[in-house]
Amino acid sequence: MANLTLVQAINLALIQEMEKDDRVLLLGEDVGANGGVFRVTEGLQKRFGDHRVVDTPLAESGIIGTAIGLAMAGLRPVPEIQFEGFLGPAYDQICSHAARMRTRTRGAFPVPLTIRVPVGGGIHAPELHSDSPEAIYAHTPGLKVVMPSSPYDAKGLLIASIRDPDPVIFFEPKRIYRAIREEVPEDEYVLPLGKARTVCEGDELTIVSWGASVVQCMQAIEKSGRSIELVDLRTIYPFDVEAVETSVRKTGRCVVVHEAPLTCGLGSEISARIMEKCFLHLEAPVQRVAGFDTIMPYYKLELEYMPDANRVVRAINDTLAY
Amino acid sequence: MANLTLVQAINLALIQEMEKDDRVLLLGEDVGANGGVFRVTEGLQKRFGDHRVVDTPLAESGIIGTAIGLAMAGLRPVPEIQFEGFLGPAYDQICSHAARMRTRTRGAFPVPLTIRVPVGGGIHAPELHSDSPEAIYAHTPGLKVVMPSSPYDAKGLLIASIRDPDPVIFFEPKRIYRAIREEVPEDEYVLPLGKARTVCEGDELTIVSWGASVVQCMQAIEKSGRSIELVDLRTIYPFDVEAVETSVRKTGRCVVVHEAPLTCGLGSEISARIMEKCFLHLEAPVQRVAGFDTIMPYYKLELEYMPDANRVVRAINDTLAY
Amino acid sequence: MPKTIAFKTEIERLSILDEHGNFDEKLGKGLIPDADLLKLYEAMVACRHLDEVAFKLQRSGRMGTYPQNMGQEATSLGASYALNKDDWLVTCYRENCGLFWRGVPMESILLHWMGDERGNAMPRPHHATPIAVPIGTQMLHATGLAWAAKYRGEKRIACTFFGDGATSEGDFHEACNFAANLDIPVVFVCQNNFWAISVPGKIQCSAPTLAQRGLAYGMPCLQVDGNDIFATTKAVRDAAEHCRTTSKPFFIEMVTYRLGDHTTADDARRYRDQAEVDAWKAKDPIKRLKLHLERQKIWDAKKEEALAAKVEADIAAAVSRAENIETPHAVDFFNSMYEELPADLVKQRETMQTHSLGQDPSEIAGAPHLNETPASAH
Amino acid sequence: MPKTIAFKTEIERLSILDEHGNFDEKLGKGLIPDADLLKLYEAMVACRHLDEVAFKLQRSGRMGTYPQNMGQEATSLGASYALNKDDWLVTCYRENCGLFWRGVPMESILLHWMGDERGNAMPRPHHATPIAVPIGTQMLHATGLAWAAKYRGEKRIACTFFGDGATSEGDFHEACNFAANLDIPVVFVCQNNFWAISVPGKIQCSAPTLAQRGLAYGMPCLQVDGNDIFATTKAVRDAAEHCRTTSKPFFIEMVTYRLGDHTTADDARRYRDQAEVDAWKAKDPIKRLKLHLERQKIWDAKKEEALAAKVEADIAAAVSRAENIETPHAVDFFNSMYEELPADLVKQRETMQTHSLGQDPSEIAGAPHLNETPASAH
Ligand SMILES: Cc1ncc(C[n+]2csc(CCOP(=O)(O)OP(=O)(O)O)c2C)c(N)n1
């Protein structure tokens, strides 16, 4: 048991999976000698050699496209895309190929691939280094999408993702890469994909969130002083409808919190599902606290854009007062 | 006034805008001598010359990226992407540049661009020729997204899109390219973006839909024999929340119908908005009839995938019986 | 040291059996044993006949859009013949002849164009990848597949095919660049058939050759007469040897021509002259090989007749196998989405509904497929 | 006719003032008038000093991540000097020197890296595009901008800058290919500084030169000593002339070196040897030009001193202009989303809420910004 940051927990998970399974290899921009721009792959090239930790040309479509080939051949590539804003050039290989290859070939060519991507705002970075595109990939059948909110979860979910026989996008909230430390077991462990975590229990209202926003939600619950249940989805697709349903049937009220823009964000899906499943239990409309339907501003204003504890508290109060 | 197909109405709109404004030029794969694989640009290269109707290299990112440059210089390019399944390679130029250039430069470089794209299934085409990605772009701030459901609408909405000072993705439902004929005025006219159309009035239930699905909805209303109001969004983003709200406040019940996959489709946003705006007027949960969360199958099974009148009727009955 | 020379190169063109039947003994002698040569000829004739049959199937509504291979048979066939059976063959959609030589059954290709994914379920021993409909995207997979072989220390390489239009896509560039800089053994073969649907080759590449695309990556480059089975065979054999020994890629342009429409949905008369087509008909790879075989006295009219009969029977059989495959179950498209179907998708499959009311099968009046979900589903 | 030659070429390397101060009279004489030469020297010195100031600003928390230009000043400056003022200059983020010469104020660049979009609000008369953070994406815009000029019958061309790493992106390939095949006049300039963050040049391009990337498109290609202001000037002047007269593109590789870290967020000691850096320090473009000016007797210590003082003052002033700009209003990021803000976005701006309860301002207890929406908003 060691007290680790999210970066360290992921680094540990990678080491253990690479030790255990030589089909696992890492590829991406600056993942080698430099250990990644966030140092997530620090020391891995020294440890495993440059055939298992590969610095690639600067081309995201190439990184994912070749990783698909590696996976079709039976390996377990773990490509890194340096920032979520640079998933764009790889969009076609992810959505038209990684997500489709298994069903296109009726199972002949599965694509066991785990794409690691730092995600979200709050670190004063330049343009296209602070977005939250998880809903784009949740709307793309054939993928799984994961986003941990703590070091412990990060390790268990990453190991599960690498072992998953289908393509996974593993989003790493860069705002909490080093902000939180947590006890993380030395031994490997798996947290099943598709299962949410109840961060704290309560009976007045349910908050559903994921990734770095979970931290703002905990602050907001603190501030509000009310009895609130916080559900951390952990997996974005397939997400844990049952956990959300069960909690909302109990509380009758729900607020969904995410950094991504409001319109067609995952919050809309959760809201729609809750209405479909818990209509007669709802005492107030499900509320969404999200990024605005604007481009994430440059960093002078990024904190105005991202949901903070105050906006969540306001949503809690509005919903409880409904 | 002539009785035109959707293809002819769009062709007419293009001719009239090109006659009127020499900043308008067309570019894309096979748009020239071939008149486009659907013949939408038939005859235009002969009429306007190959400097205004340009066959480009086979590269979607290149088509959109150069069109962005053309627009930054003050022209009004109308690029065509041959099928919605090939938007993938252009995703980054659309979302990281066309959608961001105006706000990135605080208004110094607007991008008046209209991307024409055939969309949707039902024509027995090969893989990646039958998808419905509109929600992806509705979730991308900085874009406008349009999808007509009839020849009359197509002409007025396309003219509005070309004249719009911001980037528009204009989706053309290929299933009804030639399926419907309608009286279309010879003179140019504009249908404002962001305004829905009430196809038929009713007071028992509201159906919200867009594009080719509107046809299935009309059949379903016919079959059901109930008093149902059909709202055709016409514009996907920004969509007409008020029109939806007003209708649902009247009927208290709503079914949303679209071809795209369910999860994080535009249906989820509409459902969430309705709950937020009309909670106390709802007599049943908003229902969604959509594509499944699977890859659109090859054409032997495509009709099993797409919402048809029977599935809509079932949703109507379930909702009315609730 | 003002102006010095930073780089200098030249690219060769390879031709062995030309359109008039002239055969270059020095290059061609002993390249292909007669027995094989006859098999290769029969393979091209069969592929050509399948094109005709497929065309009729489409016109009579028994198949969807189909892209004819007519005129390009020698390109992928020469490659497939020159490669090892377990080298990856990563093609687009106009390489039927090479795939059949590799062992892919004709009915797979037919099934694919009949709108059935089962046509793309390539048995792994064939080391062939599914038909690539999105242009220019499969070459990256070839680079990845060859990379995996290198990673495992196998001698396997990859050979990938793509059109002149495909070389305009960014993914083409990235596939070549990864292979060249990460030392991955891939033979890149551009089938230059001068057209991308209606767009002429000069819009895709205005350079003197397509072969020189490879110079950007420091690859050895070669231009080949793509309608010459001897030249395509020798080119790929030499290239494969180079890749296997150096673990680096090789770039080949095969100059050929699409004698038919782009697909059955196309009408090439809208954009190209018949004269151009006729000029290329004279360079037909089959015609030319037949002439050669006759001159070698290993082929005659009687053999041709027998072949025609055999081919017709074989293809008729393949068509009926494709048409008589059990119709897919309505919910089959759910079943290969993931190795394990998520609960929500199971529900969507069981109810064939996406809205929630009564999504719980037990609540549904007569939900379809409940008592008949396919075996594969469980 | 067996093996014939399909293509043959060579690429020159241009150098005029070398690292030892040797000056090629034949090529360099009269190329740049002394008066201009002094201005160019001053511009490089100023740019270098800004790098030092910006570095300190970042370290003291007054600015975000910043990419130093150190060592590469002569590349974009030579281009900017050689081009017409109204040719499009489409850069990445390491071309400050060229942008300043074009007239872009220093505070714009500072503002951008201070996380303020106003730094990217390039006044149109500069014909310069915003800083491009996503690598390799801006060259397509350059091709489009030059295309627009051609469409309108203007003589304007575009010159675009990008790094060695950028040449690995698919968009790079498509930008070159569109320009070459659609006859669009663009000067493509690759700044080969041997590194893409920590990734060495050979991973981006293992070919002998980066200049030969252009051969894939049939473009004329040239390799240039990028630390030689005479060579960069002559190369771009000749290339621009070629583009203007033929309406076709030209490809230039400028060989230079990034003397600093990739950005202030990087520590280059993790991945490269000091020895390599020191070797390149000896080839510094400023050092070498200073030596030349002194040999020409048009520069001395006194002038250097005066320049240092002026530059320091100018930059201090630019910094305070950047730091003293009015702080943006909390809702400014809404206001340039569309020419006309959609109703739903107006509501989001007015209430700064995305959930609906009380989204109607009238229903809100103390919604922020209601009585203070910025002028720019209306
Ligand atoms: C990414 C993408 N864009 C567009 C298309 C539509 N399309 C299908 S085939 C084709 C032309 C391909 O030309 P080429 O690569 O030369 O291959 P050929 O058909 O000539 O063998 C086009 C534009 C596609 N399938 N994929």
Ligand SMILES: Cc1ncc(C[n+]2csc(CCOP(=O)(O)OP(=O)(O)O)c2C)c(N)n1
């Ligand atoms: C599309 C994209 N991928 C990755 C990055 C992260 N990144 C920023 S700069 C850089 C290296 C760029 O190298 P090069 O093109 O040689 O330019 P240089 O910094 O050397 O001037 C990388 C990988 C990015 N900004 N954009």
Ligand SMILES: [Mg+2]
């Ligand atoms: Mg072709």
Ligand SMILES: [Mg+2]
């Ligand atoms: Mg570089």
